[in-house]
Amino acid sequence: AQSVTQLDSHVSVSEGTPVLLRCNYSSSYSPSLFWYVQHPNKGLQLLLKYTSAATLVKGINGFEAEFKKSETSFHLTKPSAHMSDAAEYFCVVTRGAGKSTFGDGTTLTVKP
Amino acid sequence: DAMVIQNPRYQVTQFGKPVTLSCSQTLNHNVMYWYQQKSSQAPKLLFHYYDKDFNNEADTPDNFQSRRPNTSFCFLDIRSPGLGDAAMYLCATSRASATGIFETQYFGPGTRLLVL
Incomplete structure (x- = not known):
């Protein structure tokens, strides 16, 4: 069995300040972990993925995430938020046979 | 550019x-998925x-069916x-690799369905 918990349903930051979106997971297997972003009325865009290589993963638009097995976490960070980062973010854990489990999502608001 | 295309974007x-x-x-991917997002x-x-093999989630209502006539196309039918x-x-x-590893999922823009 596997599960994903996104610890914050809403995060609000000011433009230019750091972003932290938290994700904890559980999995009976070595998981693959993903962060996707979804802007309003759009599909999901892949930000970054972890697939058992380097634990610090760099993604698009300045985002990165660190896989911490001891803490079963895969938090998403960005040093400086931009207005265009305002969106819904999903943490996803995947194992074989196409089984993906989505977190409930975190809404990021960026204030001017 | 290789991509996933969904038509129409809005359906009533x-x-x-x-x-x-x-x-x-x-993308010539061998796996295609349908998700519902409320x-x-x-x-x-x-x-x-997975190729031609259909895998239904246990809690998917019978009202929903799918067809995949070839690698490139997949349809969602709501009866x-x-x-x-x-x-x-x-x-x-x-x-999906030959060893059964499913790689990154790439999403289309979605179709928003309105039921009147």
Whole structure:
């Protein structure tokens, strides 16, 4: 069995300040972990993925995430938020046979 | 550019009137997925095709069916839409290796279904 918990349903930051979106997971297997972003009325865009290589993963638009097995976490960070980062973010854990489990999502608001 | 295409972007249907949503891909991926996403919720997997093999999620209603006539196309058929079926429907694709590893899923822009 596997599960994903996104610890914050809403995060609000000011433009230019750091972003932290938290994700904890559980999995009976070595998981693959993903962060996707979804802007309003759009599909999901892949930000970054972890697939058992380097634990610090760099993604698009300045985002990165660190896989911490001891803490079963895969938090998403960005040093400086931009207005265009305002969106819904999903943490996803995947194992074989196409089984993906989505977190409930975190809404990021960026204030001017 | 290789991509996942969904048409139409918005679909309006009447209560009980069958509707078909379309997805096509130019990625040549062997796995295609259909998700349902209701407002302010995470996407929920309905089913996926691994090549021609259809895999239905246990809690997917019988009202939802799918067809994959070839590698590039996949259709979602809703036989008798109810008001509760109004949602965004997302198509995704991925490649599964010979050892059964499913790689990254790439999503289309979605079709928003409105049921009147």
